[in-house]
Amino acid sequence: MANCDLLIIGSGPAAWSCALTARQRGLSVIVAATESATGWLQKAERIDNYPGMPQVSGKELLRVFRQQAVDAGAEVLPHLARQVMPMGQSCATLVGDDIVESKAVVLATGAARPKLLPGEEELLGQGVSWCGTCDSMFFRGQEVAVLSAWKGGVEEACFIAGIAAQVDYYCLAGHDLPQDGPYTLRSGKPKELRRADEDHIEVVTDEGVRQYNGVFVFRPTCSVESLVPGLAMDGPFIRVDRSMRTNVSGVYACGDCTGHPLQIAKAVGEGNIAAITASEDIAKPAQ
Numbered sequence: 001m002a003n004c005d006l007l008i009i010g011s012g013p014a015a016w017s018c019a020l021t022a023r024q025r026g027l028s029v030i031v032a033a034t035e036s037a038t039g040w041l042q043k044a045e046r047i048d049n050y051p052g053m054p055q056v057s058g059k060e061l062l063r064v065f066r067q068q069a070v071d072a073g074a075e076v077l078p079h080l081a082r083q084v085m086p087m088g089q090s091c092a093t094l095v096g097d098d099i100v101e102s103k104a105v106v107l108a109t110g111a112a113r114p115k116l117l118p119g120e121e122e123l124l125g126q127g128v129s130w131c132g133t134c135d136s137m138f139f140r141g142q143e144v145a146v147l148s149a150w151k152g153g154v155e156e157a158c159f160i161a162g163i164a165a166q167v168d169y170y171c172l173a174g175h176d177l178p179q180d181g182p183y184t185l186r187s188g189k190p191k192e193l194r195r196a197d198e199d200h201i202e203v204v205t206d207e208g209v210r211q212y213n214g215v216f217v218f219r220p221t222c223s224v225e226s227l228v229p230g231l232a233m234d235g236p237f238i239r240v241d242r243s244m245r246t247n248v249s250g251v252y253a254c255g256d257c258t259g260h261p262l263q264i265a266k267a268v269g270e271g272n273i274a275a276i277t278a279s280e281d282i283a284k285p286a287q
Helices: 013-024 058-071 132-139 152-161 264-283
Strands: 002-009 029-032 075-077 081-086 091-095 098-107 143-148 166-171 190-197 200-205 208-212 214-218 251-253
Touching: 002 013, 002 081, 002 091, 002 264, 013 029, 013 058, 013 264, 029 098, 098 264, 132 152, 132 214, 143 152, 143 200, 143 208, 152 166, 152 214, 200 214, 251 264
Parallel strands: 002 029, 002 098, 029 075, 098 251, 143 166, 143 214
Antiparallel strands: 081 091, 091 098, 190 200, 200 208
C-alpha cells in the first residue's frame, strides 16, 4: 500500500499543473497516469496558443509538463486508477493492483469517456466486472471472458486464469497480444452483453454468442461515475464549484473533465486551483 497527501488521477496539463502546485505547497504527491493514456493533445502536431511555448507539439508540451512535476518531487504510478473509496478523513484508491491511501484525490481525467457495450453498465456487479483483482475470486473454477481494449488486459487475463477454470480473451481494440498466454484467444468482436440466466452472461459478437459465468472488461480509462460512486455530474462533465471541489468530500476535479472550454490554459489554471484548495482543506483541523 502506498501513502501520500494527494493522489492525482490523469496525465494531461491539469494533472501536471496540479502536481507541481501541490509539491510547491509541501504535499506529497502521487500521479496515477497510465502509460497508454493518449488524448487529442498527445496527437496535436502544433499548438500556438499556449503562452511561453509557441509552435510546440502536444507530445513535447506534455513531456515538459510531466518532467517539471517529476523534478519537483511528484511520484508517477503508470497504472490505471479503477475505484476511489472515500473514508472520511482519507481516500483509498485502487491503482493497478495496489491501494493508494491519500488525504485527498484530484480527478484530472480529461473529457473523453469510454464507449460502453450495450448491457455493460446494467450488468456491472451482476456478472460483469471492471476489476480482476477485486472480483476474480467470485469466479473460482468457472468460465469467464476477458474483453480488453488495451495491453493491460493481458496482465489481468493472466491473473484471472490462475483462479478461473477457463478464460476466453476478446479484443475490443487492437493491441499487442502474446499468443501463448493462459487463455483462449477468440476472434469475434464483442457487440453486446446480456443476461442469459441467473448464472450466465452472454457475450454477443459478430461471429455468434457464447455464455460465461462472468465477464471482465478492461480499457485504459474508466468512466468517472464508476471511478467515484455518487459523484455529481452535469451531463458528461464533473460538477465542481469555483474552488474545484466536487460533491464528494476529499475529491476534487480539474481540466477538461469539468467542462468547456476544452483549452490547455483553462486546464492548467484549474489544476493550480485544485491543488491550492486541496492543500488548504488538508491543513484544516479534523472535525
